[in-house]
Amino acid sequence: MPVSNNEILEITCKLTFGSVSAIRNVYHVRSSAADSSTNAYICERIAEYMADVYAEMQSYLSNNLTPETIQVVSITNDEVLGEVPWPVGFTGGTGTANSYALGVAAVLRLLTGYRGVQGRKFYGPLTETTIGDDALLIPAVMTAVLAAGSLLLHPIEIVTAELYFGAWDRVRLIFRMFVEAVVSAVPGYQRRRKQGRGI
Numbered sequence: 001m002p003v004s005n006n007e008i009l010e011i012t013c014k015l016t017f018g019s020v021s022a023i024r025n026v027y028h029v030r031s032s033a034a035d036s037s038t039n040a041y042i043c044e045r046i047a048e049y050m051a052d053v054y055a056e057m058q059s060y061l062s063n064n065l066t067p068e069t070i071q072v073v074s075i076t077n078d079e080v081l082g083e084v085p086w087p088v089g090f091t092g093g094t095g096t097a098n099s100y101a102l103g104v105a106a107v108l109r110l111l112t113g114y115r116g117v118q119g120r121k122f123y124g125p126l127t128e129t130t131i132g133d134d135a136l137l138i139p140a141v142m143t144a145v146l147a148a149g150s151l152l153l154h155p156i157e158i159v160t161a162e163l164y165f166g167a168w169d170r171v172r173l174i175f176r177m178f179v180e181a182v183v184s185a186v187p188g189y190q191r192r193r194k195q196g197r198g199i
Contacts, residue, residue: 002036003161008075008168008175013050014068015092017125021102023065023190025121027152028075028168030175035161042158043072043082049156051089054123056148057106060141061093062125075168095127100187106130106137106145107188110152112167112176119167119178122190123148136185149181 003009011027027050035042047070054067067086074081105124112118123145130141137145155162166177 002034003031003042003074003158004076005031005034005161007031007077009046009081009163010073010075010168011046011050012071012073013054014071016066016068017062017102018064025123027119027165028175029156029163029165030177032155032162032164033160035158037159039072039081040084043070043084045158046070046072046156046163047084048087048089049151051087053148053151054090056151057123057141057144058090058092059094060106060126060130060144061123062095062099062127063093064099065093065125067092075170093125093127095129097127097129099125099127100131101125103190105188105190106141107184107186108145108149108152109182109184110149110165110167110178111180111182113179114176117167117169117176119165122188124190126187131187135187137183137187142183142185145183146181149183153178153181 009029013025015023069083071083072081105122108121110119152165155164164177
């Protein structure tokens with residue numbers, strides 16, 4: 001099904017930690033124009049881009065973190081476009097040091113320029129070498145997360161459409177594009193949510 005102008009898509013990046021813990025990171029994008037590409041091609045392009053985002057940080061993520069699938073849903077049309085495996089650009093975390101607890105993560109804030117409207121993403125589990133004696137993320141980790149964040153400030157190019165990342169308000173049906181990425185030096189802790197929801 002072609003993507004229409006201003007269509008809102010929800011991207012769910014699914015990973016597992018070990019054999020039992022599911023990790024979900026959810027993103028929203030808005031199409032800049034109509035695009036007649038197939039659902040399969042749109043999902044493929046999105047997956048390739050998200051693999052590039054995660055690849056920026058993979059050496060600081062635990063090697064027990066394994067990518068599963070990436071699901072794309074049209075919020076506008078209430079339709080699943082597809083669910084595809086992660087591309088080879090990201091095969092999971094490669095950090096070999098001991099892992100912190102599952103919830104310990106680097107925190108990326110994505111600002112929109114509107115007061116109180118922002119995205120917040122948690123990337124983890126981190127390994128013990130990523131946090132210094134001062135309890136702050138080491139500079140290399142912050143640089144990697146910021147590099148990942150900078151990709152979320154640019155669109156995913158399909159054919160005729162570009163998909164821009166932003167914050168989606170489900171109640172007021174308002175989309176605000178991300179314009180700035182900020183990395184906190186203080187590690188965060190992912191909140192646990194109900195099954196099927198992002199953490």
